[in-house]
Amino acid sequence: MKKTLIAIATLSSLLVVPTASAEVTAYGRVIYNIVSDDTSDDLYFGRHEFAESTIGIKGSYDYEGLTIGAQVEIGLDEGVSNLLQNDSNARNRIQEIWVAGKFGKLKVGTGAAITWVVSDVDQSGTWWSDPLGMSQRFGSTRRGPGAQSQTPFVQTQSIFNERISYESPSFLDGAKFYAQLNEDSGYEFAIKYLANGWRVNAWTVDYGDADNDADPQANIDGNGSLGFFGAESGRGVLAGYKHSSGVNFTGTYGQADQLNGSERDFLNWKLGYTQGKHAVSVSMGNYNSEDASGVSGPEHNRTTLAYHFVPVGGVRVWVQATEGDTEGQNSFNAFALGGMVKF
Numbered sequence: 001m002k003k004t005l006i007a008i009a010t011l012s013s014l015l016v017v018p019t020a021s022a023e024v025t026a027y028g029r030v031i032y033n034i035v036s037d038d039t040s041d042d043l044y045f046g047r048h049e050f051a052e053s054t055i056g057i058k059g060s061y062d063y064e065g066l067t068i069g070a071q072v073e074i075g076l077d078e079g080v081s082n083l084l085q086n087d088s089n090a091r092n093r094i095q096e097i098w099v100a101g102k103f104g105k106l107k108v109g110t111g112a113a114i115t116w117v118v119s120d121v122d123q124s125g126t127w128w129s130d131p132l133g134m135s136q137r138f139g140s141t142r143r144g145p146g147a148q149s150q151t152p153f154v155q156t157q158s159i160f161n162e163r164i165s166y167e168s169p170s171f172l173d174g175a176k177f178y179a180q181l182n183e184d185s186g187y188e189f190a191i192k193y194l195a196n197g198w199r200v201n202a203w204t205v206d207y208g209d210a211d212n213d214a215d216p217q218a219n220i221d222g223n224g225s226l227g228f229f230g231a232e233s234g235r236g237v238l239a240g241y242k243h244s245s246g247v248n249f250t251g252t253y254g255q256a257d258q259l260n261g262s263e264r265d266f267l268n269w270k271l272g273y274t275q276g277k278h279a280v281s282v283s284m285g286n287y288n289s290e291d292a293s294g295v296s297g298p299e300h301n302r303t304t305l306a307y308h309f310v311p312v313g314g315v316r317v318w319v320q321a322t323e324g325d326t327e328g329q330n331s332f333n334a335f336a337l338g339g340m341v342k343f
Contacts, residue, residue, distance in 0.1 A: 024059035033338035037322075052076060054093060067100045071111075105167040114165050114178040115188050115203040121240040123199065123248045124272025125279030126306040126318070161186075174198075184208035197242045204235040233257045246274045261292030279308040298327035314342045 030053045052075045060069030073094035096109025165180040174195030180188040186208030193200040236254025251269040258264065265288050272281035283304045289297035302324040309317050317339040324332035 022059050022061035024057065026055075026057045027343060028055035029053060029340055029342040031338065031340045033336055035334060035336045035338075037334035038332050056094065065101055068098070069100075070097045071095075073111075102169065104169050107163075107165045107167075110162050113161065113163060113182070113188055113205075114167075114180045114190050115205050120192060120194075121199045121201055121238045121252075122250045122270060123240055123242040123274075124250065124270055124281040125274040126272060126281040126308045126320075182208055197244070199240045200238065202237040204233075206233045207231060231256050232259050242274075248272045248274065262290060264289045277310045279310075281306050300324065300326040302332075316340045316342070 054073055054075050056071065056073030058069065058071035058073075060067050062068075071094050072092065075093045092110060094109070094111040096107050096111045098105060098107040100106075162183040163180050165178065168177040170176055172193075175191060175193045178188075178190040178192065182188065184207070186206055188203065188205040190201060190203035234254060234256040236252060238250065238252040240248065240250035242248035249269070249271055253267050254265065256264045266285060268283065268285040270281055270283035272279060281304075283306075285300075285302045287300040287302075291297065302322065304320060304322045306320040307318060311317070318337075320334075320336045322332075322334040322336075326332075
């Protein structure tokens with residue numbers, strides 16, 4: 001907790017520094033989830049770093065045709081989605097500087113990788129609702145029996161790592177090219193398109209020479225795995241469309257290659273409707289695996305229903321039910337009630 005207080009004090013002090021031509025913004029969010037599922041006899045607080053409460057500061061200023069900026073974001077009590085945990089496990093989620101101009105945008109530091117793409121595409125208005133912050137994974141959580149507790153989609157996307165990334169200027173009336181060099185000689189490429197209600201992303205990623213055992217996501221909730229959830233490389237495509245009526249659809253297909261020679265693939269879709277303060281969605285996911293010798297593993301299917309209500313700007317409450325089924329294993333059911341205050 002002491003580290004968290006020091007970090008918050010540092011961010012606060014930055015706000016009072018004279019910034020004649022700069023724009024500086026402090027922001028944050030508090031997330032709280034109450035979850036019941038088949039893996040626990042009692043109610044518990046939804047845990048996952050994607051759902052953690054955060055505080056941050058970002059700023060930028062213009063200089064002779066260039067925009068120079070910086071951002072620091074701290075996750076409070078990583079792995080627990082509320083501020084009431086006794087033990088502190090805070091860490092920097094984002095710590096980067098960037099420069100932008102006619103050439104595009106160049107970023108250096110730690111933060112979300114360019115292939116952290118799902119929230120770019122999902123326009124349902126319900127992606128915060130998952131008990132583990134994983135509705136951007138179309139309702140798949142890492143909890144559940146055996147193979148259900150792994151999320152192949154995460155395995156194809158690096159989240160918080162040291163990297164240099166480049167974002168091109170817009171071309172073809174809404175497209176941009178992205179390239180990134182990660183630590184340990186990893187690399188990522190993506191093309192994103194945004195226009196006329198459409199959002200499309202296609203990506204490929206290689207995690208480099210190391211197995212990233214030190215990555216903080218390698219062991220969450222006691223679910224240990226090799227490297228970045230065991231992933232060596234991945235690729236995929238996502239497409240989302242939102243009609244003026246509020247009806248929206250998102251679909252994705254991707255593959256992940258594991259360090260042990262096995263493979264995983266996933267095919268997911270999400271149908272949503274957003275109108276005013278209300279948003280609802282239903283999502284379905286199908287996950288398959290194949291070991292190094294070519295033997296197929298159990299097929300997993302998961303369905304999620306979610307409802308969101310936004311009473312005022314910056315406040316969001318939700319309820320969600322998830323049902324999963326894996327061949328030869330018990331089904332998985334979860335129910336979550338939660339909310340977020342964003343400032």
